[in-house]
Every structure is written in C-alpha cells, then in structure tokens.
Amino acid sequence: MADIEEARKEFQRIDVDGDGFITAAEFKSALAQGGDWNVTDTVAEAIIKSRDLNGDQVLSFDEFWTYLNK
Ligand SMILES: [Ca+2]
Numbered sequence: 001m002a003d004i005e006e007a008r009k010e011f012q013r014i015d016v017d018g019d020g021f022i023t024a025a026e027f028k029s030a031l032a033q034g035g036d037w038n039v040t041d042t043v044a045e046a047i048i049k050s051r052d053l054n055g056d057q058v059l060s061f062d063e064f065w066t067y068l069n070k
C-alpha cells in the first residue's frame, strides 16, 4: 500500500503545469528527469493509456493512485 501523501507529492512533481492531470508529455519529461532518456512520446503515451481508466488520455490523481495500489 502506497502512502497517499507521498503519492500526491509525486503526482504534483510530474504535473508540471499543475492542472491536476498528467499528460504523456509531462510523464515523459518526469521519466527523463529520473534518468530514463529512452522513453519516447510513443512509449509515454502507451504507459498513460495503460493507466488511463476513463479514456481521456490523461491521468487524474485517482488513476495515478489506483495504479500505485495495483
Ligand atoms: Ca498537467
């Protein structure tokens, strides 16, 4: 079980523009900052898609949280 406070911080770190949703572009740059430069736009989009529960192409905190608790 992940810590929801830690998850919120992580979510806010990735959500650079602070709109409450993580886009593929934001996810990609977060991974790049973490040293994973091999992630392309296509890969980032595929990862987002696999975690996106309502099909709006972006991750809400709920979706992020659900993913962490899988
Ligand atoms: Ca955002």
Ligand SMILES: [Ca+2]
Binding pocket: 052, 053, 054, 055, 056, 057, 058, 059, 060, 063
């Ligand atoms: Ca979504």
